[in-house]
Amino acid sequence: MKTRKWVARIALAAVSTAALTVSAWAFQESPMLKEMVDAGSLPPVDERLPANPTVVEAIEVGQYGGTWHRAYSGPGDRWGPTKLMEERVLKWSADANGEAVLKPGYIESYSVNDTSTEFTFTLLDGLKWSDGEPVTTEDVEFWYKDVFLNTDIVPNIDPTFAPGGKPMEVEIQDERTFTVKFAQPYVYFLQILAKDSTGEPSLDRPSFVFPKHYLSQYNNHYASDEELAAGAKKFNVAKWTDLWGSKGAATAWWANPDLPVLTAWKIETPAPAETVTMVRNPYYYAVDQEGNQLPYIDRIDHRLYQDPETLNLMVAQGQIDMQARGMTLDNYTFYKENEDRGNYHVVAGRDANVWSIVPNQTVTDEVLRTLFQNPDFRHALSVAVDREAIIELTQSGLAFPVQTAPVQGSPYYKEELATHWAEYDPDEADSLLDAAGLSERDGEGFRLRPDGQRLTLTIEANDAAHAKTLEILADMFADVGIELLPRIIDRTQWDNNRDNNDFQLQWMAFDRLTYVPADPRLMLGSQSFGNEYFKWYQTEGESGMEPPEGSPVLAMFDAWDEASQAKNLEDADAAVNEMISDFVNAGYIIGVYGGGTVVTIVANDMHNVQEDLVQDDIFRGVGIARTQQFWLGQE
Secondary structure, eight states, X not given: OOOOOOBOGGGGSOOSOOOOOOOOOOOBOOHHHHHHHHTTSXXXXXXXXXXXXXXXXXXXXXXXXXXXXXXXXXXXXTHHXXXXXXXXXXXXXXXXXXXXXXXXXXXXXXXXXXXXXXXXXXXXXXXXXXXXXXXXXXHHHIIIIIIITOTTTOSSOOGGGSGGGOOOEEEEOSSSEEEEEOSSOOTTHHHHHHHHTTXXXXXXXXXXXXXXXXXXGGOTTTSOHHHHHHHHHHTXXXXXXXXXXXXXTTTOTTTOTTSOOOSSEEEEEOSSSSEEEEEEOTTOOEEOTTSBBSOSOOEEEEEEOSSHHHHHHXXXXXXXXXXXXXXXXXXXXXXXXXHHHHTEEEEEEEEOOEEEEEEOTTOSOHHHHXXXXXXXXXXXXXXXXXXXXXXXXXXXXXXXXXXXXXOTTSTTOOHHHHTTTOSOOHHHHHHHHHHTTOOOBOTTXXXXXXXXXXXXXXXXXXOGGGHHHHHHHHHHHHHTTOEEEEEEOOXXXXXXXXXXXXXXXXXXXXXXXXXXXXXXXXXXXXXXXXXXXXXXXXXXXXXXXXXXXXXXXXXXXXXXXHHTTOSSHHHHHHHHHHHHHHHHHHTOSEEEEESSEEEEEXXXXXXOOOSSOEEOGGGTGGGGGOGGGOEEOOO
């Protein structure tokens, strides 16, 4: 495994300013848009761009035109297309060495005061929504007062936006400038913005800005009850609040072509569809180093596939222009053998995910809950897994046996954490299970629970590509007397089961293991091992489930509270390291493999796809590659 820095040092501290300077030039645009300008249906490019647009330094200045062909697995696969084009005030981008750095998005400048309690942002002069309407701090004020502080839409403010339990405040300075204030220092705030923006309730999550001119008609601070009911009826949802959220009918661009956006492309034909289509945003705010308005590519088509075999056939037939999502290492040999046939090549990335078994600490089955909360039981599950065998059988030997912990290249990496409980030792697993009161077995050799029932665990995955891995895990667990039942379900159902506390075990790519404080929530239990615990923490005990007294997760909550209020980066990192250590040593998640190769299929006429990039949700997956600069050779 490569020992290499994945996050550039500049991203580890609050940067004071980020002024953009652009030389005067004649802006260029896509021929597709030039035709619209000539026809009188679109203003000239100089009138559509900001006065001083953001510059994206393309690896190579590209050609305009073409359609980027990729695939999607259904409506639940919304994060694949989203990560191609998310926008933030600050964005994680790859530098020439492949390291993650913070770059300004749709802002002219930003500054941080000496105590890291105030963050001031200035929007680009002349920034516009995709429908041509101006973006101003009126949109910021709408987001803050009418959405963020609107308990009908956001019932509970996320802890990452309320360090110490005190939500951030937003103060409007002028038409383009606003200041975000905290009651105490918040040294990680910029990195958090670059990862998750300002969070729900939208799919794209543009930082601080929502299109007031469009969304106010679906907001209860502006629309009457009758108008809200009409809006719900228009989108065929039960109530107006269902219009909001990452799955919201109005605020999810994935579902709503009318939603004004800031992204390089916007939805044209939404899911569900055989082919979901996206088309360039004529008002996109960025240019390349020669003044060419981005993106280079006119359209993106996402073709529906039903199973991994269908996706493989699409690859072999040359129907994928660039895609990593859905490409698995167990098919690596197949991908390489079909490069000439499909007119593509395989580009290797670096995987920061750890594929993991997630026992639900708050499972409704009281017997299982008691077992899952027993560290000896979790320890037994971990050492019952032969990670090396799984890697050879399912990952073409191109991954590493690791525990769920910060990965190599992360500033928080520690070898003793990455190897914690990761040695294969079925004898120790047997001893630990016996000591946990599970020594009795039935006629088939499976252990009996304290209530006399067979110890059977159901593990859920959301992609059939993982069926083989789960079958192998089932055999390994059977060797120590545990019956493991694999279950492949739709991503939407998988998400719902986790959100509704309706699962025993889930198989997931545990991510956010590079720059951990950019999003600590997964490690704190949200959407993973203790979603109900996190709800309790988020709501200060008003909902969810209180962790048992003395539980390591309580110490983790305290450590994050300390980190998010620390006066300097050194103290904050010390608390984050405590949180990470408590998480790993508790064994809440059972890591199996990670840190290996990410397979990206790249058509031979697709350009500016950088090799060796880190794939992590912190950096929004493929988004770190600056997809606006991708271009297709035009014959």
